[in-house]
């Protein structure tokens with residue numbers, strides 16, 4: 001009786017669950033699991049939320065109607081859950097599902113209470129906005145869900161095919177959204193099917209304008225293809241997309257990283273430097289960006305600065321043979337060949353089987369003559 005009168009508690013944008021979910025989704029970049037929160041009302045006086053983690057079954061991500069059917073079934077009229085206060089089975093007041101949406105930059109919240117369903121949308125800390133419960137919104141959120149679930153599965157050994165199936169479904173749900181095609185294009189590129197990759201990227205290019213993450217990823221992937229084939233026209237297209245990404249999100253480290261990588265790989269060292277310096281400010285990209293910056297500096301004849309870069313990298317990663325070799329190499333190029341040979345000899349003393357280091361050592365010795 002009381003349950004029938006009491007709606008779900010007002011959605012609180014400082015709610016820990018909501019915040020955690022958003023942070024988790026951002027940190028992982030994907031998330032197979034969405035949060036469902038049941039609200040229950042017990043005869044012992046306890047009423048409130050009973051958090052649990054609900055993994056959606058396959059069918060719930062088929063389309064908007066399937067998700068609503070799934071949620072409704074979870075919250076059938078006689079549904080009960082264990083009361084956390086007294087341990088008895090208490091009737092449910094309603095169900096709230098949180099679905100983080102990258103494209104909307106916020107949480108899609110689907111609520112079912114008293115048999116009535118509604119969609120809310122929470123963008124960051126702003127108060128929840130009530131949006132028309134249109135299929136377009138649900139479809140957007142589902143598409144994001146499929147993309148993230150696919151990325152998650154793709155990281156698990158042996159689940160790559162499942163990931164592809166989810167991305168294909170996302171592409172079918174929203175043919176006008178670029179990200180599913182980009183995910184499919186990247187997978188095709190990794191699998192070595194360049195014709196298929198180009199086809200997916202062409203689809204993505206038709207709808208990426210104005211969409212910063214799409215411009216960035218499309219540009220980076222086209223750049224990989226262009227460098228592989230030394231295709232100048234493709235390279236220009238890649239640079240156009242990355243330029244647009246920078247216009248939309250100035251100073252974005254991943255865009256700078258992609259540009260720096262293209263410039264280094266195509267021998268344009270001077271243009272690479274500034275972009276790599278920006279990318280090096282972002283932890284996950286920093287080491288690779290610094291490494292490329294060191295290579296670029298060396299190519300430009302700035303061996304002292306290159307040596308400083310590899311000195312820092314070697315201190316940060318004392319086990320990284322690549323960084324240690326480059327530190328020795330740039331030390332030699334800065335004029336201290338004896339010191340460099342000493343460093344390489346020390347590496348060979350601990351690991352005599354290290355052929356690569358031996359090659360560096362031999363090259364330096366040949367140079368001496």
Ligand SMILES: [Zn+2]
Nearest residue numbers: 042044083086
């Ligand atoms: Zn109770």
